[in-house]
Amino acid sequence: MRRTGSVRFGAALAAALCAAGLLSGCSAVAPKGGDTTCGEFNKMNKEDQTGVIRQMISEDGNSEPANMEVNGKLVSAQLYCKTLASDSNTVREAPLS
Numbered sequence: 001m002r003r004t005g006s007v008r009f010g011a012a013l014a015a016a017l018c019a020a021g022l023l024s025g026c027s028a029v030a031p032k033g034g035d036t037t038c039g040e041f042n043k044m045n046k047e048d049q050t051g052v053i054r055q056m057i058s059e060d061g062n063s064e065p066a067n068m069e070v071n072g073k074l075v076s077a078q079l080y081c082k083t084l085a086s087d088s089n090t091v092r093e094a095p096l097s
Contacts, residue, residue, distance in 0.1 A: 034092030035092065036052045038093075046074075053074045
């Protein structure tokens with residue numbers, strides 16, 4: 001009987017972890033950095049967009065960017081993706097410099 005209880009506990013724990021993953025939404029998906037399309041980027045919340053920009057900056061060799069750099073590139077990417085770009089363009093194509 002003791003084994004049955006531990007199996008139930010394991011199943012309950014697995015179910016709880018699966019539910020937590022589903023409830024976390026897009027945050028559970030690793031950002032693609034500069035390869036994120038504008039269509040994907042426009043559907044993200046600001047926190048996830050910031051993660052994309054941070055990862056893109058890191059891909060370019062700066063693993064600890066200043067907040068001012070991140071915020072400037074975030075605004076540029078938002079404007080580009082909402083105005084000039086199509087959904088298939090990537091965030092990396094935005095004029096971020």
